[in-house]
Amino acid sequence: MLTSLLVIRSVNMSAIKIENIKKEYKLKKQSIFALDNISYDFEYGKMYAIMGHSGSGKTTLIQCLGTLDNVTEGKVFIENEDVFKMSPAKRNTIRNSKIGFIFQNYYLNNTMRAYENVMLPMLINKKFKKSNIKDIAIDTLKDLGLSERITHYPKELSGGEQQRVAIARAIVNNPKIILADEPVANLDEENEKFVLQKLKEMAQNGKCVIVVSHNPEIKKYADVIIDMKRGKFLDNEI
Amino acid sequence: MKFKYYLFLAKKSFFHKKINIINVLLLAISMTIIVFAFSFSKTFNNIIENQISGNINSHILLIPNHSSTVNLSDVDNISFLTDFSFYIKYVQNENDEDISLIGVPSNYLKISSGKNFSDVTDKQVMICPSRFYLGSDSEVYDEAFLENIQDGKKYVNKSMHLLTQNYDKEYKIIGTYDVNKYTYGEFNVCFTRQSNIVDISNSELEYLKNECDSEKQNCEDISLSNTTVVIVDDVKKIDETKRQIEQKGYIVRYMSEVDTNFLNAITIVLLLLTSIILVVCFIIMILYNNKKVEYNKKNNLIYKAMGYDNKTLIKVNYLEVFILSIISELLCITFCFVIYKIISQNFAVDIKTGFQIYISYLAFIVGFVISLCVSILTVYLSINNNKNTLIEELSDGEI
Ligand SMILES: Nc1ncnc2c1ncn2[C@@H]1O[C@H](COP(=O)(O)OP(=O)(O)OP(=O)(O)O)[C@@H](O)[C@H]1O
Ligand SMILES: [Mg+2]
Numbered sequence: 001m002l003t004s005l006l007v008i009r010s011v012n013m014s015a016i017k018i019e020n021i022k023k024e025y026k027l028k029k030q031s032i033f034a035l036d037n038i039s040y041d042f043e044y045g046k047m048y049a050i051m052g053h054s055g056s057g058k059t060t061l062i063q064c065l066g067t068l069d070n071v072t073e074g075k076v077f078i079e080n081e082d083v084f085k086m087s088p089a090k091r092n093t094i095r096n097s098k099i100g101f102i103f104q105n106y107y108l109n110n111t112m113r114a115y116e117n118v119m120l121p122m123l124i125n126k127k128f129k130k131s132n133i134k135d136i137a138i139d140t141l142k143d144l145g146l147s148e149r150i151t152h153y154p155k156e157l158s159g160g161e162q163q164r165v166a167i168a169r170a171i172v173n174n175p176k177i178i179l180a181d182e183p184v185a186n187l188d189e190e191n192e193k194f195v196l197q198k199l200k201e202m203a204q205n206g207k208c209v210i211v212v213s214h215n216p217e218i219k220k221y222a223d224v225i226i227d228m229k230r231g232k233f234l235d236n237e238i
Numbered sequence: 239m240k241f242k243y244y245l246f247l248a249k250k251s252f253f254h255k256k257i258n259i260i261n262v263l264l265l266a267i268s269m270t271i272i273v274f275a276f277s278f279s280k281t282f283n284n285i286i287e288n289q290i291s292g293n294i295n296s297h298i299l300l301i302p303n304h305s306s307t308v309n310l311s312d313v314d315n316i317s318f319l320t321d322f323s324f325y326i327k328y329v330q331n332e333n334d335e336d337i338s339l340i341g342v343p344s345n346y347l348k349i350s351s352g353k354n355f356s357d358v359t360d361k362q363v364m365i366c367p368s369r370f371y372l373g374s375d376s377e378v379y380d381e382a383f384l385e386n387i388q389d390g391k392k393y394v395n396k397s398m399h400l401l402t403q404n405y406d407k408e409y410k411i412i413g414t415y416d417v418n419k420y421t422y423g424e425f426n427v428c429f430t431r432q433s434n435i436v437d438i439s440n441s442e443l444e445y446l447k448n449e450c451d452s453e454k455q456n457c458e459d460i461s462l463s464n465t466t467v468v469i470v471d472d473v474k475k476i477d478e479t480k481r482q483i484e485q486k487g488y489i490v491r492y493m494s495e496v497d498t499n500f501l502n503a504i505t506i507v508l509l510l511l512t513s514i515i516l517v518v519c520f521i522i523m524i525l526y527n528n529k530k531v532e533y534n535k536k537n538n539l540i541y542k543a544m545g546y547d548n549k550t551l552i553k554v555n556y557l558e559v560f561i562l563s564i565i566s567e568l569l570c571i572t573f574c575f576v577i578y579k580i581i582s583q584n585f586a587v588d589i590k591t592g593f594q595i596y597i598s599y600l601a602f603i604v605g606f607v608i609s610l611c612v613s614i615l616t617v618y619l620s621i622n623n624n625k626n627t628l629i630e631e632l633s634d635g636e637i
Contacts, residue, residue: 066543068542068543088547089547092542092545092546092547093545094545095542095543095544095545096544096545096546097545101543101544107536107540109250109537109540111250111251111253112250116250120541120544121544121545123239123240123243123246123247124239124243124544124545124546124550125545169544
């Protein structure tokens with residue numbers, strides 16, 4: 001009873017809110033607005049699919065939402081806090097404990113075994129100071145069906161397996177926001193289904209999941225579909 | 239973050255990179271070159287110190303064949319001057335050779351073996367060179383010449399007859415002093431108490447007087463044609479001292495010539511070489527560290543996406559370069575040991591060459607500190623100056 005109440009509370013809360021954000025890239029002669037005056041409110045408990053042509057500003061948006069990049073104009077709020085008014089240390093803490101990133105090319109650390117990669121976000125998280133982080137990492141990998149691949153190096157894993165390790169790394173700190181940039185672009189159908197299903201489950205468990213993808217398959221999983229064109233959102237929510 | 243984790247990250251980042259093998263090798267080689275540049279300078283300085291400055295022959299200027307008292311009170315760089323010096327024949331076994339006898343105050347000489355004048359009460363005692371060369375007039379320092387070099391220590395506690403026309407006394411050799419092993423001086427120079435020189439001088443004068451009397455010549459002006467021995471303090475300034483004495487109208491000769499220009503030139507060349515090597519090593523280290531940090535950049539950005547801050551990343555990188563420097567240092571020590579073995583086996587330290595290598599232990603520390611400083615600087619600059627965002631860094635694919 002109590003848990004469901006908590007879930008309902010967090011579902012109602014705004015995860016990331018953006019207000020009139022612009023991102024300008026100044027080149028030699030012209031300047032490009034990769035994000036052009038966008039306002040939106042991403043909520044907990046929903047899975048968002050961001051679609052659009054190449055160069056429409058999807059990656060830029062994900063980076064700005066995840067505080068990895070500054071915006072030229074406008075405001076970004078995470079849980080109603082203005083991220084650009086925070087200290088860099090606070091932003092780091094938020095990235096570590098509240099946001100999980102998943103990338104198209106996995107970006108695992110090739111010098112580390114699968115479970116060591118998953119341990120990385122826990123090393124700097126105070127929550128895990130007294131826990132056995134190796135066991136937690138191994139359990140997370142087992143949940144993602146990698147119980148046979150725990151001590152493998154990324155090079156010894158298939159693309160789908162690498163992406164699952166990357167997902168384990170993104171969710172091991174139990175962040176409430178998941179930002180995924182083309183997470184299934186390099187995967188076969190079976191792995192694609194697995195990953196999208198996982199992301200959907202996370203949204204159902206109350207997280208805010210934002211996924212960039214070209215793949216029309218995502219429409220089956222997402223709660224909200226946002227089309228981007230030239231740095232703007234086209235309104236066609238389901 | 240716990241130190242254990244820093245170590246974990248640094249170790250992981252260090253041991254799986256091929257570029258680190260190159261870096262370790264390069265650092266080790268640079269450090270070895272630094273050690274050898276330093277050691278070579280030190281060896282050479284030691285040669286100058288011990289073999290030239292430490293050799294009394296190099297300090298001596300001679301003012302031969304004058305009859306009046308030499309007044310050098312206003313000449314710089316002189317600490318001792320004696321008017322009594324003789325060429326005396328000594329007889330010892332079958333060898334006989336001219337030696338030069340110089341009177342010195344009892345605590346003037348530094349001895350290398352045996353005793354000094356102040357340690358004994360006997361009057362007729364001498365301190366002779368650690369190496370005599372006997373029975374060869376050769377100008378060429380060939381095998382035959384080298385074979386005629388005698389170890390001066392063999393003569394300690396032995397006696398020799400010193401002969402002049404009117405003087406014949408047994409002198410005991412009580413000790414030896416070190417001589418230049420490279421430039422064999424002009425003379426076998428032995429030192430004795432000043433009072434002995436006065437005695438010899440008087441007996442010589444007496445002999446000359448008797449000669450005059452017997453030949454019924456006009457002997458009003460009998461005096462001994464002396465050689466004045468001037469001992470200078472700083473060998474490197476001996477030329478200037480010689481010039482000052484010559485300005486007073488005396489003829490001055492070196493006891494054993496030291497080419498000070500050559501010495502100074504060599505010192506400057508060595509200094510220059512060492513500095514060039516240092517700068518080159520510095521540049522190589524910066525370039526390679528930079529390359530390595532470039533390599534780390536993407537990794538660091540992924541870490542940032544996970545919430546790592548610059549401070550943590552810098553600390554991890556510092557720890558990594560520290561591991562790197564330590565491994566390079568160990569490798570450098572191994573290199574130096576091997577090279578030292580090879581050199582000392584092929585250029586054995588012996589009496590003939592007198593060659594001895596001095597290893598500069600300071601250089602190991604200097605090399606280590608330099609490599610560490612350069613690494614730390616490049617890490618610091620490259621992490622703090624990396625304004626690129628993840629998009630830009632990741633746009634070209636794989637880490
Ligand atoms: N660092 C940069 N400097 C200049 N322009 C940039 C930079 N990064 C992105 N852009 C431009 O901003 C626009 C949006 O780029 P972004 O990477 O967000 O597109 P995208 O929608 O993710 O495309 P894709 O589907 O190909 O990944 C593009 O026109 C791109 O050329
Ligand atoms: Mg993109």
